[in-house]
Amino acid sequence: MASYAETHAVTGPKTYFVILMLLIALTVVTVAAAGINFGEWNVVIALLIASAKGSLVALFFMHLRHDKFNAVIFVTGLGFLALFLIFTLFDVNTRKTVLPGNLKAPILEFPGAPLNKPVQPSTGTALGEALPATPAPPAAAPAAEHK
Amino acid sequence: MGTQVSNAAAGPERSPFLQSHFTEMVQQFDAAKIGMWLFLVTEVLLFGGLFVGYGIMHASHPEAFKAAHHHLDRTMGALNTIVLLVSSFTMVMAVWSASVNKKKLVVLFLVLTILLAGAFLVVKYFEYSHKFHDGLLPGKFYTHQGDTVPGQFLFFSFYFMMTGLHGIHVLAGMIALTWLLRRALRGDFGAGYYGPVDLVGLYWHLVDMIWIYLFPLMYLIS
Numbered sequence: 001m002a003s004y005a006e007t008h009a010v011t012g013p014k015t016y017f018v019i020l021m022l023l024i025a026l027t028v029v030t031v032a033a034a035g036i037n038f039g040e041w042n043v044v045i046a047l048l049i050a051s052a053k054g055s056l057v058a059l060f061f062m063h064l065r066h067d068k069f070n071a072v073i074f075v076t077g078l079g080f081l082a083l084f085l086i087f088t089l090f091d092v093n094t095r096k097t098v099l100p101g102n103l104k105a106p107i108l109e110f111p112g113a114p115l116n117k118p119v120q121p122s123t124g125t126a127l128g129e130a131l132p133a134t135p136a137p138p139a140a141a142p143a144a145e146h147k
Numbered sequence: 148m149g150t151q152v153s154n155a156a157a158g159p160e161r162s163p164f165l166q167s168h169f170t171e172m173v174q175q176f177d178a179a180k181i182g183m184w185l186f187l188v189t190e191v192l193l194f195g196g197l198f199v200g201y202g203i204m205h206a207s208h209p210e211a212f213k214a215a216h217h218h219l220d221r222t223m224g225a226l227n228t229i230v231l232l233v234s235s236f237t238m239v240m241a242v243w244s245a246s247v248n249k250k251k252l253v254v255l256f257l258v259l260t261i262l263l264a265g266a267f268l269v270v271k272y273f274e275y276s277h278k279f280h281d282g283l284l285p286g287k288f289y290t291h292q293g294d295t296v297p298g299q300f301l302f303f304s305f306y307f308m309m310t311g312l313h314g315i316h317v318l319a320g321m322i323a324l325t326w327l328l329r330r331a332l333r334g335d336f337g338a339g340y341y342g343p344v345d346l347v348g349l350y351w352h353l354v355d356m357i358w359i360y361l362f363p364l365m366y367l368i369s
Contacts, residue, residue, distance in 0.1 A: 013243060020236040027228050027362075031221065034367035046363035053359045061239045061352045070184040077188030081195040088199050092206065 011060060019060045026053050164340045176342045183346045187353050190316075194357050197312065201305045201364060208298050215302030216368040218283050218291075220274060224366035227270050228358065234263035235355040242348045245331075245341035253336055253344065257328045260351070264321045271314055278303070306365055313361060316354045323347045 030049040038045060058064045064071040162172055169175035205212045237259040244252035282290030285307045289300035327347055330336065336344055 011243070013240060016236055016239050016243070020232060023232045023235075024229055027225060027232065030363055030367065031225050034363070034369050037369065042369050046367055047360075050360050050363050054356045057235060057352050057356050057359070061235050061355075062349055067180075070180060073181070073184045073188060074191075077191050081191055081198075084192075084195060085199050085202065088203065089206075092203050 011063065011066075015060065019056055023053055023056055026056075162340060164335070164342075172339060176345075179342050179346060180349075183349050187349060190353060190357075194309070194312065197305070197309050198360070198364075201309065204301050204305065205364075205368075208301055210296050211298035212302045213368050214294070214296035215283075215299035215306075216366065218278070218281070218299075219306075219366050220277075221366050223270055223274050224362055227267050228362045230263050230267045230270070231355045231358050234260050234267070235352050237263060238348045238351045241327075242341065242345050245336040245344045246338060248338040250331070250334055250337060253331045253341075254328065257324055257331055257344075261321055261324045261328065264317055264324065267317055268314065268321075271310070278307075309361055310365065313354065313357055316357070320347070320351050320354055323350065 026049055030046055033045050033049065034042065036042075058074065064074065165172055165175055169178065237256045241253050241256035241260060244250075244256055278284065282288075282292070283303050284290065284300075285304035286300055289303060291299070324347060327336075327344055330343065
């Protein structure tokens with residue numbers, strides 16, 4: 001009977017141990033890197049190191065480097081996650097506010113709004129701050145069209 | 148006819164672990180593995196929703212997230228990262244031991260993996276009880292006093308939902324590992340049959356991988 005080990009390449013304990021040491025080293029590096037101020041690059045560096053660690057786990061511990069078929073399945077899944085993330089970020093970054101359009105009264109604390117300050121409905125600007133050059137139309141008007 | 152093919156390919160003895168709808172062990176193994184990978188993709192998307200939510204909230208409230216993350220203990224987080232990495236190593240060693248027919252080593256490495264998973268949850272328990280004591284809780288349950296930066300409840304909403312869901316996965320992994328251990332003690336797993344060890348291993352590595360991303364996002368904001 002052909003066992004799985006005979007038909008598929010199997011990685012040995014030595015390789016696994018080297019990978020474990022690399023993973024622990026990268027953990028130390030990521031903690032050290034977080035202590036240095038790279039400004040906005042800190043998040044990027046942290047995520048790059050995390051991705052390097054994730055790739056090591058996937059390629060060696062999960063044997064994806066000898067398993068092309070399942071690698072395609074997994075990477076396709078990651079691709080859909082990337083679509084989800086990228087299009088959500090497009091949406092969030094191109095809006096002035098994530099407040100719902102039919103909001104009628106100023107509110108406190110809403111995701112995307114300045115915290116603990118009442119915000120203008122529909123524009124999301126804090127009350128008391130200068131409004132945009134072209135003042136937004138009353139919120140009731142566009143909201144009424146939906147009803 | 149199917150039986151004849153399998154007899155020719157697999158010899159006279161049909162493995163007691165080979166289910167009737169498969170012709171040979173390798174086919175059964177590969178089919179099960181595809182199923183496991185599809186399940187792992189659904190897991191990635193399950194956690195993905197939380198990661199995307201975290202990204203949006205972190206981007207809109209950077210000060211609150213930065214201030215809130217100082218309540219976490221970096222040493223505990225790093226310790227737990229290393230505990231999970233080592234447990235991934237012992238898991239893959241259990242798979243390797245089975246594939247080369249070292250049945251006693253399978254038991255040893257499964258026990259080590261279960262112990263490390265338990266250690267992870269014990270550290271998590273101490274972290275959680277510290278947060279509960281200080282009122283660092285999600286949403287409206289947040290009662291921590293003396294904050295200078297508002298909105299820190301947002302961070303703890305994500306902290307508890309993401310590490311909580313991850314913790315549930317660790318717990319589920321421990322149950323699966325215990326089941327494997329019971330079967331390994333019975334001597335089920337050897338070079339001819341170790342599919343379940345391999346599949347639980349894949350799940351365990353994914354749980355490890357998710358923590359690899361959670362650790363910098365939760366503990367290392369700077």
